[in-house]
Amino acid sequence: MTQFLRCAALGLAGLGACSGKSVDLEQPMAASGSSGAGGSAAAAELVFEQHGTPLLNKLLVDDTRLYWQTEDSVFQSCLKSGCQHSVITYSKNADQNGWSNVAVSAGQVFWQAYSPRGEIDSCPRAGCAGKPTRLIRDPDMNFDAGITSQNGDVYWRSTFDLYRCAASGCGQAPAIVDLGERDIPQFDGAYAYWIDSDLNTGSTFIRRAPLDGSSPAATLYEITDTPRTAPDVQWLAIAGDRLYWTDRAARVLSCPSSGCSGDPTLLDSSMSLKGYLEADSAGVYWIEGEQYPYDSNSVHFCPSAGCASGSSALTGLGVAAYALDADSLYYIDQVSMDWNGMGGQIHRVARP
């Protein structure tokens, strides 16, 4: 599986705006069949709901807890079992501007604070028990790029570098990490993967490097001299031996995670907007739908072997964000929000 979750910033920018892509939206969705309002393709279990509060719009999950943000920058979590009555709040000023300004790893939660911007705070996932720890202030921090975490370390981008800091503290000199030129990396096993580009030639790359630095970064896939209207790499997910991505034409493509030896495998070519890829050993997941405000968005799945007859919708419409753990798919259902646009629900369905 990829990092915990590349979750949605849909509440701010919408699916299309976040990824900066342009696709033909007149093509009908490939497969859905669900009717929204919480009615998912599989039997969905209500895990959490709240009313009269700002919308839920980002979601993470680990082995014990669910984590989310609300549109007023509150960062909270609950136990996966008994969520409704175990909610704790980490922060009321977690940034919302990037696609993922919160992260969780090795029992520690991280978030980019706002305001002032340029700060990463952290707490144990069980709660802050007082004031959060300010891990670092980097005045040059790129809050649009968001953060990610792996093995208890948090990663963020600045104008020139990618930095890493341990949850125990950064000291005076956090590490400069050579993983990712212009993108926050994703992690899978012993490797980091990232999307790279050459601004001079217009080429786009998928690259990876071992976390232990034992060998230099390798290019897994390259599209050369791509004009803005041609396919390039939009969203990336890795699971074991497979690498998945979407391109500007909203196709879902796949290659071995060791690199493409020829043309990538085309998994889905429906023209609906796609984003927020996740993957596991069974296949690849994404949010498919037109745009904010979520009404047409649902989580789709395609097995790693392919989905010639079209991807399957795992949820109903109205999905703002989703996350995967070992057994389940969790998603924020915004169709169930209050009449005045507040609140929301988190549902759970079994994974394929």
Add this chain to the structure above:
Amino acid sequence: MTNENPLRRLSLALPLLALSCASKAIDLDSKTVIVGNPDPAVLGTVSEQVVTLAVDEQRLYWVGSLYLPSSGFGRLHSCDKEHCASTLLTYGDSPISMYGATSGLSGIAVRGGELYSFRMTDINQESLFASDVSDPSRERTLASGMQSFASVIDSDGVFFTDFDEIYALPLTADHDTPRVVSPLPDGDALILAAQGDYVYFIGDRNSVVAVQRTRKDGMGSVEVLADNTKVNTYTIEVDDGEQLPSYGLAVDSSYVYWSENVLVGAVLRCPLSGCTGAPEIVAAPVRESLGLQLDGSTLYFQHATDAFQYGISRCTLGDCGQPELLASGLNTANVFAVDDRYLYVATSSQSLDTINYDSQVTPVATIRRVSK
């Protein structure tokens, strides 16, 4: 509050300086209260943010503001170094714009018994004044109607930039029109230093931040000495808006030195004629390396010590592996000065991220000196 001077209530309309405060006014009648201290290492405590310092043989000069530099304007003061609290002077009725005062130790300069300062005389309009250091009422105007975001003074004159061009004025100017030294069609200039026949500067050039120089006489073209530097030129978001970054640039007879003002930064140098390869690392890593000053073979550099906290370290050129931290808890970025005997700094125990235009927190700073 009086109405003697219309500039005493200035709308903070300078867009680069007061992005979040455009409709607000600032009370410039506030008095600088300075309290002495029997400790000879403490010159005094002032009720303002000290945002830049300068020194000559007799006096210490500073720009003070009620808020962080992002919030607009400051006032120019001085005192006798040995009897500071009883010898306070304030220069001019018009305020100093914070950008020039904080971008790189170049906002004010004292030379030949005169204190040079760019001060606001109208919205987005500054004048360059030279004040008698011991008698602020004796003041001459070198030029008016310009903007200066960074400046440097040497025996050849005053050099300043409005981002788009570098200008020059002779020290003897009397309501003159500044001469264009170098237009900068491909970029801008953010901090200046002067040495010999050249003005050195850091600025964008074709979207890359570069260390550059141009001849003072305006002959020839701009030379790039080092490019692709890790100098952040983007504004920094703070509580009350945006704050402009601080820079470091210094020159001696052989090298130009600059700061990489990023989280894991450094002090680098190149020969005055430019680097043929990678710049030489003088000190690294340095957390947010900021202002630089050279004192013979000693390099003083300001840097962050933690979030919103700054210190001053020094090292001997060629032996900067383990710089010596001389002072910490500095008031803001780029606030130190050096004379023959002392390093002067302004420190504060307040958390700098809480002092802004909206917080209504009264800043307090202590001006200290540390024996060299």
